[in-house]
Amino acid sequence: MSYDLFIGDRAFSSWSLRGWLLFVKFGIPVRTHVLGLYSGTLSDDLLPLAPARFVPTARTPEGWVIGESIALAETLAERHPDAGLWPEEPEARILARWIVAEMHAGFAALRTACPMQLFHQYRGFQVTPEVSADLARLEEILGQALARFSDGGPWLFGRYSAADAFYAPVAARIAGYDLPVSDRLARYVAAHLSDPAFRSWRSEGIAMSYDPMPYARDLPIRDWPEPA
Ligand SMILES: N[C@@H](CCC(=O)N[C@@H](CS)C(=O)NCC(=O)O)C(=O)O
Known part of the structure; x- marks a missing residue:
């Protein structure tokens, strides 16, 4: 079953x-x-x-x-x-639950200004102060998880955890709107974009066609940033 x-x-x-x-x-x-x-x-x-x-x-x-x-x-x-949805180590597990809850309840500016779309990358998106504040908070909390618990790997807490699942759409927003992030966060975004599960989800998603395209922005577009 x-x-x-x-x-x-x-x-x-x-x-x-x-x-x-x-x-x-x-x-x-x-x-x-x-x-x-x-x-x-x-x-x-x-x-x-x-x-x-x-x-x-x-x-x-x-x-x-x-x-x-x-x-x-x-x-x-x-x-x-x-x-293994949550990290094994108790302090890592606390931070994982914390940042999942923060994602669930917060980041309203980023979510509103940059709705997830997996078709292409918008160019020239003007980052508002509110979106910039959300990006700064992402740098802080994801940066802390990566610095303390990633064990040199691409994921927040070593092994892929529920926290990574919750931040996969954030990675997609950063990619889809070409948002400015640190090299550390850019590497985390790249890990999501090259994750086989994410890639399979995206290829099924973009096999659909939409007219009009939901959440269309009047901005130049270029191809989705395929990982190297
Ligand atoms: N808090 C919910 C959010 C789910 C949510 O907002 N889903 C959207 C699609 S991404 C939805 O169902 N929207 C339908 C609606 O607003 O009527 C969760 O964590 O699952």
């Missing part, structure tokens, strides 16, 4: 990407179902999963529904203790 995961359009639904990575990166079997986020049917599609109102929403093999990505991360960590 497998879990079911209900997601939105892969190219645009940042929370869906988080939810999906929480299964796929930790080897937890899941069947994925795409709901009508942009076709306008989402509320009806979610009726059988009440009281869910957003994607991602998951359903356990027992038929129990899980809404909210943090609840999903904690539920999967509890039910699959050997999967």
